[in-house]
Amino acid sequence: MGNIDTVLSWLRQTSPEGCLAAWETLPPTPACYGTWPTTLDHRLLATLQDRGIEHPYSHQAEAFARVARGENIVVVTPTASGKSLCYNVPVIQRLLEKPQARALYLFPTKALAQDQLAELRGLCAPIKPEIRAFTFDGDTSAAARSAVRRSGHIVITNPDMLHASILPHHTSWIKLFESLEFVIVDELHTYRGVFGSHVSHVLRRLQRICEFYGSRPQFICSSATIANPQEHAHQLIGQRVSLVDNDGSPRGAKHFIIYNPPLVSADLGIRRSTFHEAIRLAEAFLRADVQTILFARSRLSVELLLTYLRRSLKLAPDEVSGPVRGYRGGYLPSQRREIEAGLRSGDVRAVVSTNALELGIDIGRLQAAVLVGYPGSITSTWQQAGRAGRGREASAVILIASSTALDQFLATHPGYLFSGTAEGATINPMNELILNAHVKCSAFELPFADGEALQSIKVEQMLEGLASAYILHHADGVWHWASEKFPAADVNLRSAGIDNVVIVDETRQVSVIGEMDYPSSLTMLHEGAIYLHEGRQFHVNRYDVAEHKAYVHQVNVDYYTDAELDVDLQVMDISESRSQGATVRSLGEIAITIRPSIYKKIRLETHENVGWGPIHLPAFDMHTSATWLALPAHIRAEFPSNDVSSALSGLASMLPQLAPVFALCDPRDVRAHVELRSRIGQAPTLYLYDAVPSGIGLAACLHAHWDEILVAARDIIRRCPCSAGCPACVGPSTFYDRRKASALRITERILEECLAGPILSE
């Protein structure tokens, strides 16, 4: 077992001044136990005792008691605190009391469902009569499906399958719906924004069908720490929910350190690379035999960090097994399972992961977590930090601040993280487009009677609208579905649709090594790209867009590739436009055309540019929502046009980094675009838009907060110690010396006018 204290004292002694931006020590907490009720089935008690669970933690006992009283609950406790027993114990107890009862488990991903299936099967194995648990998802074979429908006591699925397959075919699932006693909604916090609004309606439709078949399931939800778990659960399921958050699991002391890499050039605001520091810290942990997880913010970062870490540990860079592994979306499920098992057994000593390991995948707990850059939200930060801390041992979390504006803000304001509340999850079930889509689905599933609501949401007007569109037929006081369409097929719960691209390795024999979403493939799988997969380098030989396949072969080169995208933006529709002071801020729909243009070859370690090549791939079109601010003519006239241009591009590089403060999102969910002469108003215009097709409401959120965003930007620029712009503010300046000054001045001028002038809506 590794000694974490030596690493921490080494860090304390050797870190240059100012690097340890914050060092909080969270005191250890002892375990707090409750007792199982005397009514707990002896078979269940025996299987729990076999697994070494003599007493429940306080939160598990309370969850059980509240569920026994018939309450809906939401459990909010840290990662790996034994959350799943909070639902598995009440469910199994009920199934033993009532063998015809059924339970439905919802997880946001298939991987989590598989994980839960394994856990449930382990728990149920010694129990007789048999409790049958099955997963039901896109991978379930047709033959297995009928067995699941007929005889599954516990059906584990995801909201997407529930929406598109189970609910519209509820007549095949009568056994489930007639006796459904529990609905488990795990990872509740992932159901937020537009996705969450969709899921809330799927759950309403579920309850409507249950009511039809005469069942009234109880909900057991669990969530990561968010500001409003109870309210969020209430909104999501449309019912009262009580909160269980008396975490009784024991915890050792936890050191939470914000590490700001030392300045290389104070003048240019350049700090030592986060990667470099991450590797140095990870290496220190590993040499002290401390099992460590590194969280990176992109897939490419995962691969680069993995490569560097293996190099510095003198490991083969392209090992597919071994003590240092990567983990991210796009690895094959079998590969992921193997890495998870390696982490549990301790064979894997370090893993570099994207936020894929933030959710409740069972990898046990590690001793140290290194967060390479701020994950974008307080919730994610604590989820990732929760991966460190095993039993009563001390653990360490080190957040390495990158040179982005937001990370530097955190490094200078650590209170934002330690005493600020986690973000709230918001959904909007009243969003008209989303509601309408689900009223359709629900009317397809069961005809609405006059005056009937969708779980307390009045829908009469929508029904009338659908009838006049010849989608419903109103007769005898009943609204019947009367269209040959299958409505669930038109509604995708998540914005990232489109087929995945399969990555085929042709090095020796043809095998599939991974997959990737289409938009990412444009920059990562173009011909000539170096694709990194678990530290191995592959050269992309051929990308067959029509077949969704990229053919690669393994290589050993000293560079990686980074593609550049040309972005063209066109305003399609303006839904709101208002003047404040002299500026005009608009909200509307835009079309973005993203065309990969060239790729650069960048040498590993030194990051110098060693060549380039063209990319021949079709452009990717995306319709989404945007908010934009047009610079008024008289302010523009105060500056030379070069200054306007560099100021706006400076703001464009900075504002997406600030977006998470104003809308619950990741900095990468928002993109910025500058037009020096807007096609619609001729004025220099700064756009902020949702980075996903159709938008997820972020632009609308930002639209309402332009003033606050500009104030925050102004303050960051003012406080930044650099002289002419740096990565922490408006970005490093190479050509325009006045970038920082002009960005600041223009922001100040806009604010002067705006905060003085009244808001005028058009």
Next chain:
Amino acid sequence: MLDPSYPSECDAPPHAPARVTDLDWAPGEESGLLSRDSLFLDSYRYGSVALSDFIQRTVHLSHLTAQRVRLDANQFVFLDLETTGLSGSANSYPFLVGMARVQSGGLLVRQVFLTSPTREPALLRSIQSFCAGAQALVTFNGRAFDVPLLRSRATFIRSQLALPEEHIDLLNPARRLWRARLRSCALTNLERQVLDEWRAGDVPSALIPEFYYRFLHSGDAMPLQPVFEHNRRDVLAMVALAGVIARIHAEPAPPRMHPQDALSVGNLLVQAGQYDAAATSFRRALLGYLPALARSEAFWGLGRCLLQLGRNDDAREVFLLAAQIGGPCGLQAAIWLAKFYEHRLVAYDEAIQMTERALALSSTERARESLGHRLRRLRGKRYRVSSRTSRETGETRPSSTVSEE
């Protein structure tokens, strides 16, 4: 609990009847239904088949019931549904039922049309009342589609539905009889190829739900006329097809039958254990032109019938012909012959020759392996026998029976 989608019948407002001018439809047994009865006389022909063909030979359809009970013509009810979708989703329900039953003077076809989706329980009751006293339901693909759908709808709207005890799905025998020749056993294809009936202006099935939804919105049933006709023709085609199948069971191989059909009939009869009739069918098939593989199949079938009838020597002759032609059945025949020569006749040279033939015909690794093994064993036996006979001639030969290994 209250059922939100189906108001109880007493408080349902009287439904305005759909406009059916120019249509020979009358209000059905209950409100919300329209019904049309058509009587087809015994002498009516659908394509090449006379209704009387079915009525006279219904007893032969009893072969197709689970209990093999003898049934009279009026104990069968034919049923075909038109529904609002094929997806098997919660929103797929029947809106038009076509049913037929023999009664004095001919065949009564009753169609019941649902003018308001809320009246689905009445539609199901109308099926039940038409089926009263019948013993067998006859459908085409009803085992997979019509019957499960009706059962699921009955559960869904919480009403009872008693259907006749027996269910004959004509798709089953149709596949056995005609798949080899026609490939597609869709009702429309069988209608053309077997019944020699060509429909003009028929509605494609995929468009039918849309026709109904348009009616719901407009209240005008006139555009549905082609759908009503489609449904009535489907019912008549089913009756005619049942007649053809009954005739095949009554007279397995009539002189003008297509050789490929005669072969299929033979296979069907072998399964039913009617070896005599099957042998006649195979012979009839072999009298006409058959492609090589089908010829070997017919020889193989005939040989198996002959074996069952105790005519082993005739069977051997026929198997030799099958083995000569080849194909999967030729392979079977060659293997049978090899065993026969080895065990019954103890003629190792012939057995080796047949095993070599089988080896040449076999296409799987596993078959070749086991045949190779047999060949080595036979060569060993032949060697031992020849060396033994040279020493002591006149030894008794072993006589084991032919075994199907």
